Amino acid sequence: MEKEKINRESFSGTLAVFFATLGSAVGLGNIWKFPYVVGKNGGAAFILVYLICVAFVGIPVMVSEFYIGRKTHKNVMGALKELTPNPLWKTIGVFGILTAYFIMFYYSCVAGWVYSYIFKALKGDFTNVTADSASTLFGKTVVGPWPPLVWQFIAMAVVSLILIKGVEKGIERVTKTLIPVLFVLIIVCGIRALTLPGASEGLKFLFKVDFSQITPGAILAAMGLAFFKLSLGMGTMVTYGSYFTKDTNLISTSAKVAVADTIVSLLAGIAIFPTVFSFGMKPEAGPGLLFMTIPLVFSKLPFGNILLVAFFFLTAIAATTAMISIVEVLIAYFTEEKGFKRSSAVIINAIIILLMGSLATLSADKASVLGNLSVFFGKGFFDTFDFISSNILMPIGGLLIALFVGYIVKKQSLINELSNNENLKNIGLITTFKYVLMGITPILLIIVFLSSLNIIKF
Numbered sequence: 001m002e003k004e005k006i007n008r009e010s011f012s013g014t015l016a017v018f019f020a021t022l023g024s025a026v027g028l029g030n031i032w033k034f035p036y037v038v039g040k041n042g043g044a045a046f047i048l049v050y051l052i053c054v055a056f057v058g059i060p061v062m063v064s065e066f067y068i069g070r071k072t073h074k075n076v077m078g079a080l081k082e083l084t085p086n087p088l089w090k091t092i093g094v095f096g097i098l099t100a101y102f103i104m105f106y107y108s109c110v111a112g113w114v115y116s117y118i119f120k121a122l123k124g125d126f127t128n129v130t131a132d133s134a135s136t137l138f139g140k141t142v143v144g145p146w147p148p149l150v151w152q153f154i155a156m157a158v159v160s161l162i163l164i165k166g167v168e169k170g171i172e173r174v175t176k177t178l179i180p181v182l183f184v185l186i187i188v189c190g191i192r193a194l195t196l197p198g199a200s201e202g203l204k205f206l207f208k209v210d211f212s213q214i215t216p217g218a219i220l221a222a223m224g225l226a227f228f229k230l231s232l233g234m235g236t237m238v239t240y241g242s243y244f245t246k247d248t249n250l251i252s253t254s255a256k257v258a259v260a261d262t263i264v265s266l267l268a269g270i271a272i273f274p275t276v277f278s279f280g281m282k283p284e285a286g287p288g289l290l291f292m293t294i295p296l297v298f299s300k301l302p303f304g305n306i307l308l309v310a311f312f313f314l315t316a317i318a319a320t321t322a323m324i325s326i327v328e329v330l331i332a333y334f335t336e337e338k339g340f341k342r343s344s345a346v347i348i349n350a351i352i353i354l355l356m357g358s359l360a361t362l363s364a365d366k367a368s369v370l371g372n373l374s375v376f377f378g379k380g381f382f383d384t385f386d387f388i389s390s391n392i393l394m395p396i397g398g399l400l401i402a403l404f405v406g407y408i409v410k411k412q413s414l415i416n417e418l419s420n421n422e423n424l425k426n427i428g429l430i431t432t433f434k435y436v437l438m439g440i441t442p443i444l445l446i447i448v449f450l451s452s453l454n455i456i457k458f
C-alpha cells in the first residue's frame with residue numbers, strides 16, 4: 001500500500017493546489033448554469049439562498065472531502081474502503097461514480113456548444129448581431145442533429161487527450177495560467193454590460209431581494225447548484241484532495257475556492273443580466289441565455305469580435321478543466337480499483353459518455369430530434385441528467401459525506417488532518433467546523449429535501 005502512495009502524482013505547491021481546485025470548480029457552472037438558473041428562479045432572493053447553501057453546506061462538505069482524500073490518498077471508492085469496514089458508506093462512492101456519468105452526459109454537450117461558438121465567432125457569424133439573430137443562431141447550433149454531436153465528440157477528445165497525459169502536466173499547467181485571464185475577461189464583459197442602456201434593471205434583478213419568488217423547488221435548485229458549482233458530493237474533491245501535499249491547509253483552501261468561485265459566478269451574472277434587460281430579452285430563457293447574450297455584449301465594441309473569440313475560448317478551457325476533474329473520478333476508480341490501464345480507462349469512459357451524452361444532445365431543445373420525449377416527470381434526457389445529478393445524487397452524496405466525517409471519523413484524526421499534524425494553530429476553527437458539520441449541514445440538507453418533496457411546508 002505504501003508503494004502505491006509513493007507512486008501517485010501530486011500537485012506541486014500551495015498555489016498549484018488552489019488553482020487546480022478552482023479549475024474544477026470554475027466551469028460552465030459559473031458562466032452558463034448559474035446565470036440561467038438564477039434567471040429562472042427570480043434573481044436576488046435565489047442568490048441569497050444559494051450563498052447560505054455555499055456557506056453552511058458547500059464549504060463544510062468540501063473540507064470533509066479534502067479530509068477523506070488527503071488522509072487516504074485514494075479515489076473515492078478506495079478511500080472509503082480504507083476508512084471504514086461498513087459497506088453502507090461505499091454508497092458515497094457508488095453515487096459519486098453515477099453522478100460523474102450523469103453530469104458528463106450533458107456537460108459534454110454544452111461544452112461542445114461553447115467550442116462551436118469559438119469557431120462561429122472566428123468566422124464572423126456575430127457581426128451586426130441582434131437579439132433576434134442571436135437566438136436564431138443558438139437554436140440552429142443546438143438543434144443539429146449532426147453538428148452538435150460532432151462538437152461534443154471534439155470536446156470529449158480534448159478532455160481524453162489531456163487525461164491520458166496525466167494529472168500533474170495536464171491539469172496544473174492549463175489552470176494556473178488561464179483562470180486569471182478568464183477572470184479578467186469576465187470583468188471586462190461586466191463593465192461593458194453595465195454601460196448598456198437600461199443596465200440598472202439587470203442589476204436590480206440580481207441584487208434586489210424579493211422573497212415571494214422563493215419556492216421549495218427553487219431552494220432545492222439553489223442547493224443543487226451549490227453542489228454542482230463547487231464540484232461536491234461525488235468524490236471530485238476527494239480525488240483532488242488525494243493529490244494535495246501534506247502542507248495544504250484544507251480549511252482555508254476550501255474557503256478560498258468557495259469565495260473565488262462565487263465571485264466568478266456573480267461577475268458572470270453582472271455581464272449577463274444587464275444585457276438581458278437592455279435588449280428586452282427574458283431572464284428565464286433557460287440554457288441558451290449565455291449564448292444569446294454574450295455576442296450582444298461585445299457587439300459594437302472596438303475589437304469586439306476578438307474579445308468574443310477570447311471569451312468563448314476561455315470558457316471552453318474552463319469547461320474542459322471542469323470536465324477533466326469529473327472524468328478523473330471515473331479514471332481513478334477504473335485504474336486503482338479495477339486495474340485498468342490509464343489510457344484504456346480514458347477511452348472506455350469517453351465512449352460511454354459519448355453514447356449516452358448523445359441522448360442529451362439530441363434532446364437539448366424542443367425542436368431537437370428527441371426534444372419532446374419525456375423520460376422523468378416530464379423532463380427530457382438533457383434535463384433529467386442534470387436534475388438527477390445536481391438535485392438528487394449530489395445532495396444525498398453530500399449528506400452522507402457530512403454524516404460520515406461528522407459522526408464516524410474520530411475527532412483526533414480530523415484534528416490531525418485539518419491542522420496538518422498540529423502545524424497549523426487552528427483547533428478552534430476545527431471544532432467550529434465539526435459542530436457545523438454535525439448539526440447545521442445535515443439539518444439544512446434534510447429540510448431542503450423534505451420541503452421539495454412537500455413533506456414539510458414553510
Ligand code: PHE
Nearest residue numbers: 025027028029228229231236
Ligand atoms: N463545478 C463545475 C462547474 O461549475 C462542474 C463540476 C461538477 C465539476 C462536479 C466537477 C464535479 O462547471
